[in-house]
Amino acid sequence: MNILVTGGAGYIGSHTCIALLKAGHDVIIADNLSNSKRDTIKKIESISKKEVIFYEVDVSCEKSVNNIFSKHIIQGVIHFASFKAIGESVQNPLEYYYNNVVSTMVLIKACENFGVGKFVFSSSATVYGNNEVPFVESMNLLPTTNPYGETKVMSERILIDVANSNPYLSVSILRYFNPVGAHESGLIGESPNGVPNNLMPYITQVAKGKLKKLSVFGDDYSTIDGTGVRDYIHVLDLADGHVAALENLIEGVHIYNLGTGKGTSVLELIKAFEEVNLVEVPYQICGRRPGDIDSCFADVSKVARELGWRAKRDLLSMCRDAWEFEKNNQEICLNVSEE
């Protein structure tokens, strides 16, 4: 199939493009490079040994999106393009609502207008709010603690209502847990601009000496060792999950958790990373980060039952691949200041 991948130059998007190309699909990437780099497109092509079509566009712009749909026969859309930093969303809520929600509306409207029947949406476990773990797709969503999470809840709502009103449209909503790791080539991986918000890239930059010490945000949560528990999933497994969702997409709306079903604490992740990579990650215990929850991990029985997909890679390979990428990653971190 000919698939439009928005945000395809990003961390999860680029790994998914490679999985799509490997599965024999063709890929058109639309990305405004606001949080990704143009040379990732070349890396996707060199890893997959296939060409991709690339448009540097903002997918919240209806004119730009319609231009792509009018030039290509598109059989499916995977929509990754969105802002995703929680703290930033609290500072600039309107930017987040506009970018994340309008882009979803523009794309699903283009699918209706151009007769594209398959739409896969990149959602997040954040939509569950402070529900009881493990999170199950049928749960009532609780208010999230930030505008970023609300943009995902709103986008899901819009997609569900539009798909229910249009029998021709099939939608798969994928709720990610915590994607980490990198492609085994070490060529692509998580390379955030500036000081990383997420745990794993912060750990790899401390291990490499780019940053001095990891701040562990709180050790007074009700978890195994007091530090935050999350469901870390290898980005390659996540990419395979998208191909499975796309290729098995039938009419209607389908919501799936993409996680491993296992919870790992911050201290457990640090220990695993140090052991498998034979490096040290100095850290200090600090106060909680506003908006964080104690535990977040998935019930993954529905995706296994309906799509026959399970995460295959373990925590050690996540840590190993993340470290391999960091060691190869020559991007200089400009103006990195310790907080």
Ligand code: WQD
């Ligand atoms: C993981 C754990 C922190 C950094 C977010 C979004 C989610 C998804 C993934 C987009 C927590 C602790 C972190 C640090 C720390 N993004 N931590 N020191 O917050 O679970 O999820 O990113 O889709 O939607 O919510 O990920 O990696 O920031 O934090 O102690 O420097 O590590 O408190 O317990 P999070 P994270």
